[in-house]
Amino acid sequence: MDRSARWTAAARARESARPDRLFDDPWAAALAGGVDAGPENRYLPVRTRYFDDAILAARCPQVVLLGAGLDTRAWRLPLPPATTVFEVDRAGGLGPKRSLVPVPPGCARREVEADLSAPDWTVPGLDGGAPVLWVAEGLLFHLAADAVERLLARAAALSRGGGRLLADVFGTGLLRLPSLAGRRPAPFCTDDPAGLFGRAGWTACAWDLAGSPAANYGRLGGRAGVGDPGMRTYLVNASV
Numbered sequence: 001m002d003r004s005a006r007w008t009a010a011a012r013a014r015e016s017a018r019p020d021r022l023f024d025d026p027w028a029a030a031l032a033g034g035v036d037a038g039p040e041n042r043y044l045p046v047r048t049r050y051f052d053d054a055i056l057a058a059r060c061p062q063v064v065l066l067g068a069g070l071d072t073r074a075w076r077l078p079l080p081p082a083t084t085v086f087e088v089d090r091a092g093g094l095g096p097k098r099s100l101v102p103v104p105p106g107c108a109r110r111e112v113e114a115d116l117s118a119p120d121w122t123v124p125g126l127d128g129g130a131p132v133l134w135v136a137e138g139l140l141f142h143l144a145a146d147a148v149e150r151l152l153a154r155a156a157a158l159s160r161g162g163g164r165l166l167a168d169v170f171g172t173g174l175l176r177l178p179s180l181a182g183r184r185p186a187p188f189c190t191d192d193p194a195g196l197f198g199r200a201g202w203t204a205c206a207w208d209l210a211g212s213p214a215a216n217y218g219r220l221g222g223r224a225g226v227g228d229p230g231m232r233t234y235l236v237n238a239s240v
Contacts (some may be wrong), residue, residue, distance in 0.1 A: 006070065023049050088121075
């Protein structure tokens with residue numbers, strides 16, 4: 001299992017243990033497998049809660065979690081039983097949950113093995129003629145630029161019945177941080193989310209900045225890319 005997936009689960013476990021938690025994930029600690037979340041990352045709980053709220057507000061009958069890994073939303077969110085959650089990840093990426101989350105989800109759940117960097121991945125069982133909500137949480141940062149554009153275009157093409165896509169995208173200022181200096185391939189960042197999603201076929205692209213009133217929850221001190229626009233983090237809600 002990808003260490004970054006376990007690290008993210010460890011961050012969810014840490015948040016779940018807080019008395020003022022933004023969400024509760026009772027399986028996160030087991031899924032983390034002893035991996036330490038390290039220093040507190042105040043952004044990750046905000047992102048998780050923001051996407052939780054957006055998923056519930058969308059009331060979409062089909063939810064596709066791209067690069068799902070150790071995500072537990074099919075269990076922990078109060079989704080209607082008629083909702084189908086498709087969890088898409090590479091081979092072996094979804095296996096740990098089968099034994100470590102011992103209860104059935106409250107909605108329909110399907111596992112899909114796919115290479116999301118390929119141009120022709122698909123989601124078996126998805127009804128392309130019905131609305132679909134795509135969720136790419138923490139995914140685009142780890143892909144090459146051409147793979148990001150292919151993924152976004154593929155999701156748009158599979159949304160013939162209408163679709164929305166939730167994703168987080170970092171500004172290019174992140175690449176100037178010493179911790180990322182010289183990293184190859186460079187993580188994906190952009191200062192033009194509207195152009196990125198528009199080129200891929202998403203006809204509308206709205207976003208909230210992490211730290212703004214809509215994406216803060218009292219954790220980020222009101223920061224929203226003030227000063228250096230390149231340090232913005234975009235929480236995108238696009239539609240076709």
